[in-house]
Amino acid sequence: MRRRPDNLTLWFLRRAAAAALLLWLLMSAVFWVVRLAPGNPLDQMTSEGMSARDRQLMRAKLGLDEPVGIQYLHWTEAVLRGDWGDSISQHRPVRRILAEAVPATLLLTVSAYLLHLVLALLAGVAMAVYRGRPLERWLNVAGLILYSLPSFWFGLMLILLGGVKLGWFPLGGMHSPDAAFMGSVAYALDTLRHLVLPVGVLALGSYMGTARFLRTSLEDVLGQDYILAARARGVPEGRILLHHALRNALLPVVTQIGLHLPFLLGGAVVVEAVFGWPGMGRLTIEAIWSRDYPLVMATTFLAALLVVTGSLLADLAYQLLDPRIRMSSRAGRT
C-alpha cells in the first residue's frame, strides 16, 4: 500500500496540469485529423451553379483558404480567448448553440444517473441478501438481458409500446409544441413526460454494472469484524444492513461517478439520436454529417473535458473520502 501524498493540494495541481496538457494534445490531434480528412463544409453549402469566384470568397470568409498550420494557430489563439467561432451550418456562434444543448444533455444524464443509482442500490442489496437464492438468479438474468440490449432499439421499442400503442408518452423531443404557452407547473410536467422513456433506456441499460459492483462491495463489508460485533450485540439484521454495511459499501460506488461519465455521455448520444432530444449527442452527429468543423471541435472538446474532469474528481474523491485507498497518480490504473 502506498502512502498518502504529503500535500494534497500539490498532488491535485499536478494532476490538473497533466489533465490540461492531455486535453490540449487531444484537441490539437482532433484539429489536424478533421482538417486533413477528405470532405469539406463547402460541399454542403455550395451549389453547382456557383461561380469559382464566389466559392473562393466563401472559403476566405470561413478562413479555409489559409494553410492548415496558420489555421491551427488562429484556432488555438481564439480558443484560449474562449472563442469557439461560428457554426458553419447554423450560422451562429458555437457558444450559443452549446448553451442550448448542454443543459438538455445534463438534464437527461443527471436524471439517468440518479435513476440508475436507485436501481443499482435495490438490485445490489437484493443480490447480496438473497445470495444463492432464486431471486439473485433472476436479477442476474434480467441484468444480462438489459445490459445486452442495443439501447437505440430498446428506445424504439419503448416508443412503439409506450408512445404509439398506449399513447402514454410523447414520441420524442423535449417539449410539446405548445409548451411555450404553458404555466410553469404544466411546463415541468410536460418535460417530465418527455424525460421518462429516454431516462428509462439509459438507466435500465447501465444499472447492472453498478449493482454488481455494489454487491461485491457489500459482501466485503458484511464479512468485516464490526458487522459480526454488531450481530453479537443483537442489532437487528435490517439495521445492520442499512446502517452499518450499506453506508460503507456505498462509498466506492459513489466515488465511481467520475468513471461513469463516459458511459453516460456515450449513452446520451445514442438516446438523443433516437428520441430527438436536443442535446450534445444529437448536435455532434449533425455536426459530423455537415462537416461543421467549429461545432465538431467544440462538442468533442466538451466531451473530453467532462471525461478528464470526471476521472480527476474520482481520484480526488478517493483521496478525500477514504484514507485507506492507495495513493498515487497511477493508482487504479495498474
Added chain:
Amino acid sequence: MMPPDLGRSGPWNRRPDANLLAGVVICLLLVVLAVLAPWLAPRDPGVLGGAAERLAPPGAGHWLGTDVLGRDVLSRLIYGSRVSLLIGWLSVLVAVLLGTVVGMAAGLGPGWLDRVLMVLTDAFMAFPRIFLILLLVSLSAPSVGLIILVLGLSGWMPVARLVRSEALSLREREFVLAARGLGMPPWLVAWRHILPNLLPTVIVAATLRVGGAILAESFLSFLGLGVQDPVVSWGLMIQQGRQHLLDGWWLATFPGLAITLTVIGYNLLGDGLRNWLDPRTGGGRNG
C-alpha cells in the same frame, strides 16, 4: 473463505458451468447461421417482392414478414448475421492485436516508453468511445472495411492496459527471471514466456469485446454512417424499419432481437470463459 480447489488446476479438469455452455451454444449457432446462410435462408435477401408482398406481416408465406420493397425479413436476418459477426470479430482482432503490442511494449519496455504509451492510451480513452467512433467514421466514405478499422482503432485501449498490468506482473515471475538470467534475449523472452501466459487474459478480453463491437456496428448502421444498403446489416434493417413503426412493427423488432441474442451469447461466453480459465478472479457469476 475457502480457497478454490486448485489441486487439479487445468481447465480441462473443471466442469464448465451452465452460462458458458449457453454462450457456446448461442455463438456456435450464429456461426452456423452465417456460414450456411445461402442454404438456410428461404429466399434471396435482395430479391424484391410484388406489390402484394410489400410490408406483409409475419405469416405463412413469410415467417417474419416482408419490408417495404417486399424483401423477406427472415432471409435478410439470416444474411445479416454475416456482417455482424465479420465486423464484430475482425474489429476485435484489430483492437486486440494493437492493444497487445502496445501493452507488452509498455509493460516490458523501458520506463520512458511506458510513460509515452500510457499517455497515448489515456488520450484515446478521454473521449467517450462513441465520439471517437463518430469522428473517425466521418473521415471517409462508409464501408465495411472502414467500420472494422474504426471500431478496432477505438477499442484497443482497455486491452493495452490489461496486457500491460499482466505483463508487469509476469516479468517478475521466477521462470521469466530464470530465462533472462540464462541470457535469453528480451524479445525471445517476451515471445516464448510472456505472450503464451498472456493468452488466456487476451482471449477472454477479446470475447467480451465482440458483443460491444456488434452493438457499435449496429448503431452506426442505424445512423446511416455504417453498412450501406445492398449489404444487409441488422442495424440498417432497424433504421429502415424505423419509418414503419406504425404500419410494420416487425421490421425493427426482429433485427433488434437478433442483436440482443447475439450480444447475450458473447457476454455469456466471455464471462463463462473467464470463470472457467481462472476461477479465482471470477468468483461465481460476479462480473
